[in-house]
Amino acid sequence: MAPTHRVAVLAVGGVYPFELGIPSRVFEAADGLYEVFTCSVDGRPVRTNSDFSITVEHGPEALRTADTVVIPPFTTTAVPPEVPQTAVQTLASVTPGTRLISICTGAFVLAAAGLLDGRPATTHWMVADLFRARFPRVALDPDALFIDDGDILTSAGAASGLDVCLHIIRKDHGSEVANQVARMCVAPPWRDGGQAQFIQHPVPEATASGTAAARQWALENLHEPMTLMDLAEHSHMSLRTLVRRFTEEVGMSPGRWLIQQRVDRARHLLETTNLPVDEIAGQVGFAGSTSLREHLHAAIGVSPLAYRRTFRGTLSSTH
Template sequence: MARVHRVVVLAIDGVYPFDLGIPSRVFGDVGGRYEVLTCSVDGRPVRTNSDFSITVEHGPEALRTADTVVIPPFVTTAVTREVPGVLLEALGSVRPGTRLVSICTGAFVLAAAGLLDGRPATTHWVVADLFREWFPQVALDPDVLFVDDGDVLTSAGAASGLDVCLHILRKDHGSEIANQVARMCVVPPWRDGGQAQYIQHPVPEITASGTAASRQWALENLHEPMTLTDLAEHSHMSLRTFARRFTEEVGMSPGRWLIQQRVDRARHLLETTDQPVDEIAGQVGFAGGTSLREHLHAAIGVSPLAYRRTFRAAPSPVR
């Protein structure tokens, strides 16, 4: 039987309750594959940003047993350049090689502890300028939902915490499991980490001339050759207008979105069927197996055969 992966969530005073519960919500009901523990730096109750405190079951000793450590965000008024010594001591007990994950302002803790030096990272766009001023040694990208740098992952605010946890689940156990959990959470199963945070962009007016119908049409016809012109014509818009509205509504260009959908469909087929790579490529609209291999490698860094070897074994269904 596979070893249970232990996720330890470190709650800090001023924590946002919504974000604190994300790891348990995503990892806590995946057929026993994960164990989620919540701890504080001293084992005492933790103040939230709301009008209540939370009693946790574990102290900092839980961090020594973690396979993944998640640091949820806390109120920006509590963000300081120097973190308390007791917090640094707690983080110092984390075993080398443990996967580290931050949500929103949690990145300040990792940066202050020197764990992001020379690495790419992100945080909420509201505090990005302050983060960059305090930690110039970190390669901050404030425009993305999350950054996966192998054993360290950082994410922007709130909903992107769901995105990064689902991304981790997908890496660990494949898209089928991640999609099931996303459906249970009633959230989109996939938002690319490189997708832009919605920063100072007005919400597009909902009209009948939006791009949703064309996106649905594209998903139903992924196996067909498809260009930006085809999508624009389906929406009865000019190329320029369609591209602008699409980016406003989705947060990425039509071309990038289309490739992402094709890669995601290919991953599903690699996991759930024995079809040859060239056949899968044709079903998702790539020119051939070579094109699929290139796009899959660009997206997740592995070949189709390596991906299939990792995830082909049918997992037990999520409870």
């Protein structure tokens, strides 16, 4: 068995209590694979953005023994005009090669330390303009839920902290362990899409004359050839009306949605079975393995075999 992976969580003044607790809640649900401890820049109590402070057991010296360091977000009123310099200076205690993770505005600390220069990163969409103006050398992607750039991972707000922690477990120990942790936390093991889906826009209420029934039929028959006219017939609409109503209700065209569902189903089969790629392609309705490879690469940038190697777990295969 590999030694327990040590995760240090650095609490900065104005920290959000919910996000501060995410690493402990997620990693400690992984059946002893991780040890999580919380520290501050000076070992003293830390004022949160709520009406209470927290007492921590560790100071910055604890960072030297960490395998992973997580920087949770702090209130945006602490971002301008300066990132907390004590937090930036504290990162000097981190051993080179240690994995670094930020949640939401925690990315400001990594960027202020120069650790994100020339690298891709994300943060909460509401502070993306401020971040880009402050750190123009960072390749900011304000739509991503999280970005894995090897030894540094950045994530957006709140729930994306769950996403990135589950991603780490999946990367370290495979899909089965990550899925079990997600069940313990009553959270989805993987969320598709980006932050754009959380920016508020009008969505019509579902009605009996909507496209929900057609979508359910499509999900139950993904393995079959399917056209937009088939969806229109199951919705009892003309093709033109289907496209308009579907886009209003779902936020994307029916053709794009159908491809997304097939890719999602293929990803699940790649993670949980040993089925050949050709067979998986057939089960999810793609014409063949070439079509599956093209669509999967367009969606997430990797081949089916690379995805399977990554999300079946690299560490778990050696235990």
